[in-house]
Amino acid sequence: MTSRNQQLFERAQRHIPGGVNSPVRAFRSVGGTPCFFQKGIGPKVQDADGKWYTDYVGSWGPMILGHAHPDVIAAVQAAVVDGLSFGAPTEKEVDIADLLCELVPSMDMVRLVSSGTEATMSAIRLARGYTGRDILIKFEGCYHGHSDGLLVKAGSGLLTFGNPSSSGVPAGVAENTMVLTYNDPQELAEAFAKHGDKIAAVIVEPVVGNMNLIAPTQAFLNAMRELCTKNGSVLIFDEVMTGFRVGLKSAQGLFGITPDLSTFGKVVGGGMPLGAFGGKREIMEQIAPLGPVYQAGTLSGNPIATAAGLATLKLIQAPDFYENLTAKTKALCDGLVAAAKKHGVAFSAQNIGGMFGLYFAEKCPGTYDEVLACDKEAFNRFFHAMLDAGHYFAPSAFEAGFVSAAHSDADIAATIAAADAWFATLK
Numbered sequence: 178m179t180s181r182n183q184q185l186f187e188r189a190q191r192h193i194p195g196g197v198n199s200p201v202r203a204f205r206s207v208g209g210t211p212c213f214f215q216k217g218i219g220p221k222v223q224d225a226d227g228k229w230y231t232d233y234v235g236s237w238g239p240m241i242l243g244h245a246h247p248d249v250i251a252a253v254q255a256a257v258v259d260g261l262s263f264g265a266p267t268e269k270e271v272d273i274a275d276l277l278c279e280l281v282p283s284m285d286m287v288r289l290v291s292s293g294t295e296a297t298m299s300a301i302r303l304a305r306g307y308t309g310r311d312i313l314i315k316f317e318g319c320y321h322g323h324s325d326g327l328l329v330k331a332g333s334g335l336l337t338f339g340n341p342s343s344s345g346v347p348a349g350v351a352e353n354t355m356v357l358t359y360n361d362p363q364e365l366a367e368a369f370a371k372h373g374d375k376i377a378a379v380i381v382e383p384v385v386g387n388m389n390l391i392a393p394t395q396a397f398l399n400a401m402r403e404l405c406t407k408n409g410s411v412l413i414f415d416e417v418m419t420g421f422r423v424g425l426k427s428a429q430g431l432f433g434i435t436p437d438l439s440t441f442g443k444v445v446g447g448g449m450p451l452g453a454f455g456g457k458r459e460i461m462e463q464i465a466p467l468g469p470v471y472q473a474g475t476l477s478g479n480p481i482a483t484a485a486g487l488a489t490l491k492l493i494q495a496p497d498f499y500e501n502l503t504a505k506t507k508a509l510c511d512g513l514v515a516a517a518k519k520h521g522v523a524f525s526a527q528n529i530g531g532m533f534g535l536y537f538a539e540k541c542p543g544t545y546d547e548v549l550a551c552d553k554e555a556f557n558r559f560f561h562a563m564l565d566a567g568h569y570f571a572p573s574a575f576e577a578g579f580v581s582a583a584h585s586d587a588d589i590a591a592t593i594a595a596a597d598a599w600f601a602t603l604k
């Protein structure tokens with residue numbers, strides 16, 4: 178008998194390319210049939226066959242309070258009855274802008290959008306408009322959404338300009354993006370030495386969550402800040418994933434760096450389509466209608482999205498919220514590492530706040546090349562064993578994982594026990 182997941186996936190492929198609306202959902206990397214979810218409560222999600230899983234994806238980060246948190250649902254329900262969209266200003270936009278600028282000290286002003294992609298795309302246009310320069314620096318393995326100028330891989334030689342990493346991206350667009358090595362301050366300094374007066378911006382994931390989890394070195398972040406200041410380039414921290422995920426002040430607070438612009442998404446909307454970008458007043462004042470850099474959105478600052486965002490941002494300010502979340506996430510990582518060690522499996526794990534990385538390698542990777550060297554086949558077998566046992570991890574060895582405030586110690590212990598049982602079979 179075919180499962181309902183399989184039936185739905187077959188049906189989905191008739192009218193949706195690959196059966197999914199975002200590629201990693203298709204399980205191409207791990208193989209098998211994707212789970213269609215029908216319900217989530219706290220740390221658990223239920224698939225179309227009625228099977229429950231402990232969820233370590235959390236919609237790729239937004240669900241920091243767990244699924245269907247009563248306060249968030251109540252805020253959304255209260256907002257819905259007053260109308261879904263006006264295309265005109267509403268009070269909740271002002272409330273969330275005030276709160277974002279209060280929580281993130283580097284932001285004097287902020288603009289709301291509907292996705293992380295829009296936030297990064299707009300921040301880059303703004304940085305170019307503000308500096309009057311074209312060149313953008315990004316780092317290999319970092320993901321900043323799917324706008325043309327960011328779907329770029331490194332060129333043939335060191336410090337050459339990029340090539341499109343997706344079909345459909347004009348070479349001319351990619352040529353303005355330079356792709357450098359993450360955690361390599363020397364290479365960054367060389368790029369500035371060569372092109373400094375033409376570099377509009379550096380965009381970076383201050384903790385990378387899109388090539389599994391890679392922690393930044395403080396020297397790398399410091400060098401980036403100093404080089405941007407010295408050369409008049411805009412430093413953009415893409416905190417779409419790390420924002421309100423690694424700490425209340427986000428990664429910039431954790432590492433003590435003040436970026437010129439920051440982008441947010443994921444947690445900021447509490448599961449609704451909401452993104453934001455903001456920063457220094459003199460830069461933000463260049464956006465229309467104040468300035469010449471155009472940026473707009475029919476649904477920007479949507480009242481339902483801001484309701485969910487505000488309810489989420491309120492709860493994460495509870496005392497010890499991040500201490501508890503970080504401790505829980507660390508307990509998961511430590512428990513998995515101990516279990517693997519007991520059975521002699523080459524495995525490592527680390528967390529920063531409520532995000533974590535799991536690696537089939539002796540030690541945690543610090544660069545893109547080291548991530549690529551991890552045992553991907555071992556991860557895929559781990560993924561399926563855990564899925565069978567009711568623990569839902571990201572369906573790719575190149576994604577970070579997420580713990581929510583709703584995960585209990587017992588949930589985490591059960592996941593570690595399931596991993597322990599699987600590691601034992603590898604001998």
Ligand SMILES: *Cc1c(COP(=O)(O)O)cnc(C)c1O
Nearest residue numbers: 292293294320321322417418442
């Ligand atoms: C998810 C993500 C984005 C893109 O956000 P979307 O809402 O998927 O468009 C951009 N940057 C980073 C760092 C992300 O993790």
